[in-house]
Structure formats: structure tokens, C-alpha cells
Amino acid sequence: MDTIPAYQTELAEPDSLFIEVGGFRIHYKRYGQGPTLILLLHGSFMSLRSWRDVSLPLAEEATLVAFDRPVCGLTSRPLPKGSAPSPYSADAQSDLVADLVKALGFEQAILVGSSTGGTIAVMTALRHPERVKGLVLVGAMIFSGYATSEVPAPVLGMMKGLRPVFSRIMKLMIVKLYDKAIRKFWYRQERLPGAVIATYKREFMLGPWDQAFFELFLATRRLDLDDKLADIAAPTLVMTGEHDRAVKPEESRRLAEAIPGARLEVIPDCGHLPQEERPEVFVDAVRSFLSQERLLAANA
Template structure:
């Protein structure tokens, strides 16, 4: 049984806005295009499906494109643990990867090309490793594999202490995020002056809905070291690794290392961009993905 906060507000006036329930969690998504392949877009932390707005339309010319809000973000549910359902079962990387894999057949497809950015790239990679039969290929955009989300873990003793007084720590985390949100968003961009104050305010309001503090704290507690680097030799799927030339969150050297570790992977460096090249330089990213899909076909 899940405990739900007040559901986030769905986007107003968006005819492509839809909802689907996966394991009791209401997932908000946007769908464009028809036919195959299914191109499934997975956003990074603090963002939502709007991160893909610049590339969704053009990609829909190639098949069916679906971008969704991960649990805890955008207009998707921010479920909280209840009897029989722990925070790990809701927000661990493995739980999120299972949700991605289960979403694919619910959308009417057997397999999908997974396109993930930042922590979304981590989840795309983990999904491919866990259920390769659901994945036709990977596009990993500044994916966190050797640093950040994929290598972070709160020590067990500290985690137990924090879990014992969740209201205090979730409140403190909320205060910290509130104060540093704008700075973090600008750090994702190579040219932060292009990111308007209005856009940052919109991102902040979309993130801070419902029980966002409690939900994000559960995600924080559920973060574990994934040791993905040790599993990369097992990956046998077509893979495109994309990096922003000036990414400060995931250094380009990490993406180069990732491309070298995956058999047959191709690396594409996007000039004049940071951690979100699909937002800063969508034309270049689209060209790389189109070329990759044409090679798959």
C-alpha cells in the first residue's frame, strides 16, 4: 500500500499530456509520433520531461517518442513509503530501472531505444544491463557512471540515524535545495546567461510540488553505489555516448572512458554545451541521434 501526497498539478493546455499507472505509481508522460521504433527519453535529477522539448518533435519524425516524468519529479506521483513498500522499493536505481522496463510494454512496444541524460543515463544503462531484451539501443548523454549518483552512498550508520528523524533531515534538505537550486541549474549550462530567471523559476515550481521534500529525501536515502563500471563488459547493445564539451557535472573524460568501455560504442562531443547539450545545442544532438538510429535501421 502506497502513501501518496497531494498529486502534482498536470500541465495546463497540453494535449499530449497523459498519465499511466505502473505498480501503483501514476506516471506523467508526453507522446509524439507513430510506429516504431519507440524512443524513450529519461531526464536527469531536478528536471522533468520538458528537458526534452527541443528534440521531441524532430525525433517524432523517426517513430514514437515518449518522454516521462520520473517518480518524484514533474507531474508524476511523489509516493511515500507505507506498509509493505519501502523507500528502496520506490526510489532505488534498481526500482526506477524496473519501472522503465515495465513502461515499455505498457506503451505497446516490446523494446525501446533508451535516451537518458545525467542520472537518466544511469537508469537507462542499468535498465539495459538488467533487462537487455527490452532495449534496442542506448543513447547516454552525460550519463553518471563513474561519479555522482552512480557512486554515491550514505554510510549505513548515518543512513539509519537520518531515517530515524526523517522530518528534520527532509526539512533541512529542502532548505538547502531551495537556496542552491538556481546555482545548480546554471552550472548545468555552458552559457548560463541563456537560462532565464523565468525558466529557473518555472523549473523550481515544477520540482517543488506536493511532498517533494519527503520524496526527494527518500530518493537520497535509497542511493547506493552501483558499480556499473564493472558490468560494462557485459553490455552487448548498440550505444551512442554524447557529452557536452564543457560539462562540469560529468567531465567529458568520463564520457570518453564510458565509450571506450562499451564494445562498439560511439562517442560524440557537442561543442558549446555543458551538462544538458540537448537543451543548449539541440540541433547537434539531433543530428547525432538521427545518424545513430539510421545505423541501427
């Protein structure tokens, strides 16, 4: 990478780490130690802070890494050049996860993915099964939203040709609607401090974030995962908040039924982000799953 983004230097915290993988300078934090890697993938518009209350408890028996996914947090936001493949497509992001596991010094990882992070975790399990030891899918978008969105080809061509115009329009919309959109992820609003939203927003809107997010939008396509889920062999826990409004609990139940041997955990009194709204319950559920599946044993 030619230059280090200024915000990485200015906003890095004492436990911040950086690693160059797949054209990105990825910001991550690492806790615990052990032969098993737990890799946390947060959802869209957020950052690794989404795991702030569960990272240390889950790192008691494993090495745990939480990282800022592309277009989020302190991870760099490279812009595609010419006709090069977009680094922001779902395929490219899943390849990035697989490469990150290897770059961190592991052969496999237990992927814990929230929302669109769950989508990418599933994609990684399908494209790189040798890198995935287990899956925890939290309100994963598989049958709606990100995984089923696609801009019609004629419109896509027009948007690419008028990048500056459409990028600015999207920027204005995100700035205006950001707070309202994030609040919908919680079931009980009193559990969401305003400072948390402010921090997410500040860390999302760094560098050329609007251009990078627009590139991600242009690279979004229908993933057609329905018929592929039966190919997932990794032990899987599907988790949903009882009152999830972003990904309906019925979709998580359908996901658990589609993946062979998958377990389903419904978290009561909770919305889209159990790791934030009910962290103790979340940790207990994940620990129970890892224990029952014996996933914390040494990597084969």
C-alpha cells in the same frame, strides 16, 4: 492509486498523458508514430521539459515518449510504507522503465538518458536487456555522483530514525541552492532563460516533494557499474558536452571505451545538457546514430 494528486489536474497541459506503472501515476507526452519507441529519461531536478526542443524532430520516424521521472515534474510522489522496498532506488527505477516500455505497448525501446537518466538507462540495459533496443547516454553519471554515492550505514540508520528533521534540512538546502545548481549545467548562461529555471523549480517542488526526494536520497547506493558495462549488448551512443562541468568529458570517453562497440560524440560549445543548449546538433547526432545502427526498423 487511491487519489489523483491535485497538481496533476491543475498543471496538466493539453498534450499531457498519465499512466499508472509501478505504484506511480506517471506523467508523459507522446509524439509521432511507428513501430520503434524512443523513450527519453531526463536528469535530476528537471522534467520532461528538458526535451522540449528535440522531441518533435526525433519523433518524425518513430514513436517518442518523454516522461517525468520519479520525484520530478507532474509524476506522483508516493511515499514508502513500513518496510516495503523503496520505489526510488536505482534498481526500482530501472524496473519502472522496463515496465513502462511494456505498458506503452512496446517490447523494446531506444533509451535516451541524460545525466542520472543515463544512469537509469544503463541499469535498465543491464537488468532488462530484452527491453532495450539501443542506448543514447548524454552526460551519463556512471563513474561519479549519483552512481557512486552511498551514505554510511550508521549515518543512514540515524537519518531514517530522524526523517522529519533531515528531510526539512535537505528541503531548505535544495530551495536555497536550486537555481545555482541548475545554472551550472549550461556552458553559456545567456542560453538559459530565467523562465526555464522557474518552471523547472515550480514543477519539481510539488506535493510531498521534500519527503519523496529524501526517500530517494536514502535509497541511493553505490552501483559499482564499472565491471558490468562490458555486458551491455545494445548499440550505444555516448554523448558529452565539450565543457560539461557536472560529468567531465573524460568520464564519457571512459564510458564509450567500456561499452562494446559504443560511439562517442563530443558536442562543442556546450555544457551538461546538449539537448537544451545545442538542440539542433543533438538531433543530428542522434539521427545519424539511429540511421547508422538501423535502429528505426521494425522491432523484431
